[in-house]
Amino acid sequence: MSDEEQSPGHLQQPGTTMALGHGTGEETVRRTVLPGGLRVVTESVPGVRSASVGCWVDVGSRDENRAQAGAAHFLEHLLFKGTSRRSAARIAEEIDAVGGELNAFTSPEHTCYYAHVLDTDLSLAVDLLCDVVFDAVNSSHDVDVERGVVLEEIAIRDDDPQDMAHELFTSTVLGDHPLGRSVLGTEESVRAMSRARVHGFYRHRYAPPRMVVSVAGNISHEHVLELLHKALGERIAGSARPEPPRTGAARLPRQQRLSLRSDDSEQAHLLLGCRTFDRHDERRHALGVLNAALGGGMSSRLFQRVREQRGLAYTVYSDITSYAETGTFAVYAGCQPDRLEEVNGVIREVLAEVADEGLTDAEVARGRGQLRGGLVLALEDTASRMSRLGRHELDYGQYLGVERTLRRIDAVTGQDVAELAADLLRRPLSTAVVGPYADSDELPGTLR
Structure with missing residues (x-):
């Protein structure tokens, strides 16, 4: 095993912090595993006035069965529709009030929710992201409303022949494997996406051992940990260890010509x-x-x-x-x-x-x-x-x-x-x- 593939994090005791080295200067990268299995990785960049916060979930379109096709991406939209503390409008108003950016993306293997703000607004960014990712309501009404938005996104993809060609190539070279399917799902699977199905996917997959919070900017590691404890409380308690990185155990189908x-x-x-x-x-x-x-x-x-x-x-x-x-x-x-x-x-x-x-x-x-x-x-x-x-x-x-x-x-x-x-x-x-x-x-x- 190469030095890049060895994973000190799997041996790290929950609650301890490790300095992971340096980048191209004095920017220090530090890592903490919290008791519930949530990993926190930060990089301090003193010369900037911004901070970027990401909440990463080790879940993507490859983790869906056919009935769930598009669920990971659907959640990327849905979680911003409201929590028990904030409505969708309030979420948008709070990030706009500080001139920040709040968004998300889904890939075959990851989902990331992120915020980019001034360093003075780090506490708001952490609280907003934690609220959205850990406490989304996912109401039936919001599922129905957002279904239309996702269907529009599929239609936009279908109107772009270059995007369509890339998806067609992926399905051709990887065959009938979840990696070969569209992250967006299909029109049929999205129309059939019920609140029970998408919320069940959320509750089953969004667990601290599968999640990482990464922060870079004019920040300190200790301050980030304080903000996470304040925002999440008992949600990050426990004795779980992080899920290990994915390995290539699945057998791929025949490549099409x-x-x-x-x-x-x-x-x-x-x-x-x-x-x-x-x-x-x-x-x-x-x-x-x-x-x-x-x-x-x-x-x-x-x-x-x-x-x-x-x-x-x-x-x-x-x-x-x-x-x-x-x-x-x-x-x-x-x-x-x-x-x-x-x-x-x-x-x-x-x-x-x-x-x-x-x-x-x-x-x-x-x-x-x-x-x-x-x-x-x-x-x-x-x-x-x-x-x-x-x-x-x-x-x-x-x-x-x-x-x-x-x-x-x-x-x-x-x-x-x-x-x-x-x-x-x-x-x-x-x-x-x-x-x-x-x-x-x-x-x-x-x-x-």
């Missing part, structure tokens, strides 16, 4: 790619470098070949995702329908070249530099720091220090990338297309 969704759009939207490995794999930094060099910026090989040299598409890029037991690599391009076959051919040509020959030294260096720059520049934002703390705690059970991550990126060699590319880019590719095609017989022959 081609999916088409007919859409009366002016462009054809193409995604092709394959499964990769889980987020704990030692090759993840090499994969990041490969992805950046292939399609991560204007100097990337795909951008240069498809757009700059051939003028075949306005948008072309590559992307990677990672989960507990798998991941995906994908290339996206949007083009005129009569250029789809040529775009597909050029992308496959580039992938085959890199599989056979690897990247040049200059491409590897640019890929490393892009990863380093993106990581460090994000540290200028307390919200990004808060998000890094929360994600790392849920995904790895510990904070992965910035300097250590930078060293791992710097250690990636051209040989590492070449070996990875030779394996990954020779795998069978899944293809997803959204565009003005009635059926797959109308697609260019090379895609069928």
Whole structure:
């Protein structure tokens, strides 16, 4: 097991605090496990006047059965509709009165409720988030009202062919697995979402051992703990230990080869790619470098070949995702329908070249530099720091220090990338297309 994968938090006694190290300066990261299993991770950034607070729940769309599809995302909306202490209007009024931001997002594996405020308003942010996340009413009336909002969100997604193409690709490459389903659920599952179903999901899943509070900004760890004890009281009492990070125990279904969704759009939207490995794999930094060099910026090989040299598409890029037991690599391009076959051919040509020959030294260096720059520049934002703390705690059970991550990126060699590319880019590719095609017989022959 690597040093990044060891999890000191699982050995930490509830109620004790650990200093986890330093980032790129004097910002100290500290971690406390409260008696009820709730983890609190903070990063003090003295030079700013803001604070970002996140309440993370280790629950996402992958934890739903078919009848519950969309429940995690539905809750993300619903919890802001009111608590026993605050109405939805009061929640909005209190955060607006201090010029703050209060919001949430859902992913396949996490749900995060967050606030961004002035450092002087930290107590309000903590109290609001704790009230919303731990004491939501979820009334039948609010479920019915918010159902309409979620259905509108699904309709917006369906009106955006690029979003639709990404969801289609995910379902194609991951098959009939919860990771391959839409975070939003389906129109049918949302219409059938009862108060009993969504509230039961909430009460069963939202438990302190599955939760993390992460805070970054001009704050002190001790003050955050005081505010949490005041806001939560007996809710964080007990003797529970945190849930360990997810592991890849599930067996994935067979990867599909081609999916088409007919859409009366002016462009054809193409995604092709394959499964990769889980987020704990030692090759993840090499994969990041490969992805950046292939399609991560204007100097990337795909951008240069498809757009700059051939003028075949306005948008072309590559992307990677990672989960507990798998991941995906994908290339996206949007083009005129009569250029789809040529775009597909050029992308496959580039992938085959890199599989056979690897990247040049200059491409590897640019890929490393892009990863380093993106990581460090994000540290200028307390919200990004808060998000890094929360994600790392849920995904790895510990904070992965910035300097250590930078060293791992710097250690990636051209040989590492070449070996990875030779394996990954020779795998069978899944293809997803959204565009003005009635059926797959109308697609260019090379895609069928």
